[in-house]
Amino acid sequence: xxxxxxxxxxxxxxxxxxxxxxxxxxxxxxxxxxxxxxxxxxxxxxxxxxxxxxxxxxxxxxxxxxxxxxxxxxxxxxxxxxxxxxxxxxxxxxxxxxxxxxxxxxxxxxxxxxxxxxxxxxxxxxxxxxxxxxxxxxxxxxxxxxxxxxxxxxxxxxxxxxxxxxxxxxxxxxxxxxxxxxxxxxxxxxxxxxxxxxxxxxxxxxxxxxxxxxxxxxxxxxxxxxxxxxxxxxxxxxxxxxxxxxxxxxxxxxxxxxxxxxxxxxxxxxxxxxxxxxxxxxxxxxxxxxxxxxxxxxxxxxxxxxxxxxxxxxxxxxxxxxxxxxxxxxxxxxxxxxxxxxxxxxxxxxxxxxxxxxxxxxxxxxxxxxxxxxxxxxxxxxxxxxxxxxxxxxxxxxxxxxxxxxxxxxxxxxxxxxxxxxxxxxxxxxxxxxxxxxxxxxxxxxxx
Amino acid sequence: xxxxxxxxxxxxxxxxxxxxxxxxxxxxxxxxxxxxxxxxxxxxxxxxxxxxxxxxxxxxxxxxxxxxxxxxxxxxxxxxxxxxxxxxxxxxxxxxxxxxxxxxxxxxxxxxxxxxxxxxxxxxxxxxxxxxxxxxxxxxxxxxxxxxxxxxxxxxxxxxxxxxxxxxxxxxxxxxxxxxxxxxxxxxxxxxxxxxxxxxxxxxxxxxxxxxxxxxxxxxxxxxxxxxxxxxxxxxxxxxxxxxxxxxxxxxxxxxxxxxxxxxxxxxxxxxxxxxxxxxxxxxxxxxxxxxxxxxxxxxxxxxxxxxxxxxxxxxxxxxxxxxxxxxxxxxxxxxxxxxxxxxxxxxxxxxxxxxxxxxxxxxxxxxxxxxxxxxxxxxxxxxxxxxxxxxxxxxxxxxxxxxxxxxxxxxxxxxxxxxxxxxxxxxxxxxxxxxxxxxxxxxxxxx
Numbered sequence: 030x031x032x033x034x035x036x037x038x039x040x041x042x043x044x045x046x047x048x049x050x051x052x053x054x055x056x057x058x059x060x061x062x063x064x065x066x067x068x069x070x071x072x073x074x075x076x077x078x079x080x081x082x083x084x085x086x087x088x089x090x091x092x093x094x095x096x097x098x099x100x101x102x103x104x105x106x107x108x109x110x111x112x113x114x115x116x117x118x119x120x121x122x123x124x125x126x127x128x129x130x131x132x133x134x135x136x137x138x139x140x141x142x143x144x145x146x147x148x149x150x151x152x153x154x155x156x157x158x159x160x161x162x163x164x165x166x167x168x169x170x171x172x173x174x175x176x177x178x179x180x181x182x183x184x185x186x187x188x189x190x191x192x193x194x195x196x197x198x199x200x201x202x203x204x205x206x207x208x209x210x211x212x213x214x215x216x217x218x219x220x221x222x223x224x225x226x227x228x229x230x231x232x233x234x235x236x237x238x239x240x241x242x243x244x245x246x247x248x249x250x251x252x253x254x255x256x257x258x259x260x261x262x263x264x265x266x267x268x269x270x271x272x273x274x275x276x277x278x279x280x281x282x283x284x285x286x287x288x289x290x291x292x293x294x295x296x297x298x299x300x301x302x303x304x305x306x307x308x309x310x311x312x313x314x315x316x317x318x319x320x321x322x323x324x325x326x327x328x329x330x331x332x333x334x335x336x337x338x339x340x341x342x343x344x345x346x347x348x349x350x351x352x353x354x355x356x357x358x359x360x361x362x363x364x365x366x367x368x369x370x371x372x373x374x375x376x377x378x379x380x381x382x383x384x385x386x387x388x389x390x391x392x393x394x395x396x397x398x399x400x401x402x403x404x405x406x407x408x409x410x411x412x413x414x415x416x417x418x419x420x421x422x423x424x425x426x427x428x429x430x431x432x433x434x435x436x437x438x439x440x441x442x443x444x445x446x447x448x449x450x451x452x453x454x455x456x457x458x459x460x461x462x463x464x465x466x467x468x469x470x471x472x473x474x475x476x477x
Numbered sequence: 478x479x480x481x482x483x484x485x486x487x488x489x490x491x492x493x494x495x496x497x498x499x500x501x502x503x504x505x506x507x508x509x510x511x512x513x514x515x516x517x518x519x520x521x522x523x524x525x526x527x528x529x530x531x532x533x534x535x536x537x538x539x540x541x542x543x544x545x546x547x548x549x550x551x552x553x554x555x556x557x558x559x560x561x562x563x564x565x566x567x568x569x570x571x572x573x574x575x576x577x578x579x580x581x582x583x584x585x586x587x588x589x590x591x592x593x594x595x596x597x598x599x600x601x602x603x604x605x606x607x608x609x610x611x612x613x614x615x616x617x618x619x620x621x622x623x624x625x626x627x628x629x630x631x632x633x634x635x636x637x638x639x640x641x642x643x644x645x646x647x648x649x650x651x652x653x654x655x656x657x658x659x660x661x662x663x664x665x666x667x668x669x670x671x672x673x674x675x676x677x678x679x680x681x682x683x684x685x686x687x688x689x690x691x692x693x694x695x696x697x698x699x700x701x702x703x704x705x706x707x708x709x710x711x712x713x714x715x716x717x718x719x720x721x722x723x724x725x726x727x728x729x730x731x732x733x734x735x736x737x738x739x740x741x742x743x744x745x746x747x748x749x750x751x752x753x754x755x756x757x758x759x760x761x762x763x764x765x766x767x768x769x770x771x772x773x774x775x776x777x778x779x780x781x782x783x784x785x786x787x788x789x790x791x792x793x794x795x796x797x798x799x800x801x802x803x804x805x806x807x808x809x810x811x812x813x814x815x816x817x818x819x820x821x822x823x824x825x826x827x828x829x830x831x832x833x834x835x836x837x838x839x840x841x842x843x844x845x846x847x848x849x850x851x852x853x854x855x856x857x858x859x860x861x862x863x864x865x866x867x868x869x870x871x872x873x874x875x876x877x878x879x880x881x882x883x884x885x886x887x888x889x890x891x892x893x894x895x896x897x898x899x900x901x902x903x904x905x906x907x908x909x910x911x912x913x914x915x916x917x918x919x920x921x922x923x924x925x
Binding site: 207214 | 655663
């Protein structure tokens with residue numbers, strides 16, 4: 030008993046990044062005419078930027094969205110599976126922790142390469158039209174028009190539906206922010222980041238095990254490394270902007286050299302020239318953006334980072350944005366193109382999940398830089414993995430719910446908190462290090 | 478041992494509201510040349526707007542700032558003292574609660590009248606220059622210039638020092654918001670407000686006791702009334718936007734009539750035509766804005782609502798803004814005009830206090846609409862007043878610290894929380910209603 034299909038609205042998407050280009054494919058496949066405006070140049074025409082583009086980790090939610098638009102197979106060749114964390118202690122000792130079961134992995138991909146594939150595929154569709162180097166100067170919510178600057182000319186257009194996939198500093202959101210009763214926050218971490226590159230061995234091979242995300246957890250700061258298909262690693266230093274050991278305090282080559290040698294001795298050797306790279310590369314900041322509502326008069330909507338920019342520590346920023354697109358597509362199908370139903374439903378179904386992954390990403394930073402080096406934490410992971418093995422449906426570790434399932438983020442967060450309470454009780458038992466194998470695991474699961 | 482006085486910088490203030498005009502007086506008296514740009518027309522040239530302008534409550538912090546620029550005496554004639562709260566229950570019974578001691582009061586003033594006095598006084602000074610109907614379109618932080626629109630012409634100016642006193646939707650803050658690592662939030666209450674007017678009696682006298690702030694606390698909503706010098710009362714309804722009893726649900730004259738008759742029977746009689754006014758007057762929203770930093774490169778700063786818009790329930794919005802100006806003036810004196818010292822010191826000294834009064838204003842809404850009608854709350858107030866009488870220096874009720882002292886807001890909030898803990902213990906004692914006069918008050922104060 031579907032309602033008769035409405036005349037299809039014209040759609041404008043701002044942003045041809047990962048989320049914008051994926052969204053354009055979903056919408057074009059539904060038959061909409063989609064214009065996509067992007068401030069930057071066409072990445073397909075750019076020279077290879079080496080390994081300077083930040084890495085991303087594709088996990089189950091992201092793959093599902095790519096599968097639904099039939100481009101997952103095109104992405105697989107550029108995705109490097111990472112099956113767990115490889116921790117490096119200050120002496121260079123390594124400890125491996127699986128992320129999940131034997132067959133589960135997250136996949137390191139280059140943002141630039143992935144974006145090129147997605148734009149190429151979107152651009153093949155007859156009803157998409159990409160406009161690069163077109164900068165959105167303003168969105169006028171009273172008549173749903175917008176001003177675009179291209180080659181120093183400003184022109185005005187309008188559209189029935191406007192979708193902002195234009196990232197953490199979204200121009201579309203900026204317009205909605207001026208309307209009454211729009212709640213908004215942007216909050217920066219006190220840590221910044223700097224990317225470095227670890228070249229391959231002279232024979233072209235990876236310098237470290239490529240099937241892991243490498244972490245050098247040092248409590249207040251950390252180094253991580255993700256493998257690339259060209260056998261380099263993209264290495265990222267996360268460090269406070271200010272304080273005793275900080276970007277501010279590391280002003281001289283000598284100070285940076287001492288810093289690396291003290292905390293990351295094994296990485297110094299592998300990186301070759303960390304001090305030169307440290308001074309050559311820029312320092313980035315990390316923001317968390319939350320807002321509501323995500324929609325305006327059922328004709329304007331926000332997707333991905335524009336609605337919910339998060340910090341990178343759960344590897345879910347892109348996956349959450351892809352899930353937005355996939356869910357929006359499902360709702361489009363369910364309501365047969367009726368945007369007065371689609372927009373409210375989209376917002377209701379996504380806001381609390383975005384808030385949940387935002388919180389998880391913030392707390393996971395502490396886990397990555399601090400707790401992963403902790404004996405109790407490793408024991409906790411071991412017991413949880415065992416529980417999951419015994420009761421695969423009932424006890425799913427939080428990391429697995431977020432990374433290897435489609436359980437809504439908000440539900441995962443809630444279940445994770447309950448599991449954490451129970452694990453705190455278990456770990457408070459005396460001699461738990463010795464006795465954990467003799468626990469009554471059925472009873473523990475029953476506490477859920 | 479003052480440093481030699483620097484050459485004085487040119488200063489631009491955006492906003493000629495209460496805070497902007499006060500700030501211009503402080504700065505002009507220090508010898509600076511001050512330009513003040515205001516989007517709206519000169520209020521001195523406006524016709525009297527009747528009582529539609531929102532009332533404000535001047536308290537000790539506000540008076541102090543006015544005294545320091547010698548205009549307190551000009552404001553006194555338009556200020557109506559309110560010595561306490563007059564609670565109206567649903568049957569029209571009245572209960573009076575003093576705000577402080579016999580000689581303490583807060584003062585109801587009209588925003589428009591106060592603003593006119595302040596602009597007039599600022600405009601008398603030779604080194605101030607006001608520009609009304611001049612709209613700040615943009616502030617360019619890279620060269621400290623700004624674009625002003627006046628009579629459809631846009632022109633560009635610049636200034637050594639730029640101060641944003643341009644309110645909750647500050648253009649100056651909007652420029653800083655685009656810089657890296659600027660933390661910002663805007664959060665709207667789920668309640669809106671609507672102003673009504675209570676005329677005088679036919680003989681011109683006040684219809685209710687004018688030396689109180691009248692409250693009709695109804696838990697999820699409330700009505701309040703503040704006296705005006707012309708013997709009217711400005712009455713404000715605070716009500717949720719959505720829900721069972723809300724602006725959304727009150728759509729018909731019949732529904733509004735029933736609503737007023739059910740909850741505010743005595744006020745209906747006094748207001749005369751609340752239903753007509755309800756539909757004639759607009760509904761407003763209330764926002765809390767927090768941000769940091771408040772300054773940019775020691776040349777741009779935010780003052781008042783531009784830095785810390787708060788909800789009106791502690792009557793401290795204007796007082797906090799005036800205190801910003803007074804403290805900034807003290808710091809100017811202390812650092813002898815050296816802005817590289819002044820800006821950081823100003824920000825350090827004000828941010829936590831702004832956050833504190835922001836929190837206090839939010840929690841006081843619950844106190845006003847809900848707790849003031851509660852027996853235990855009245856007993857708590859009675860015991861606290863007694864403690865204050867016995868130990869006037871040691872136990873100062875939170876309301877008095879905020880309203881009748883210059884204790885920094887953050888310190889008041891902290892002390893208030895400690896006092897609340899102690900009072901919770903006291904009120905949990907059995908039979909406290911009967912026995913409170915026999916308490917060992919010295920022992921209670923010693924717990925602080």
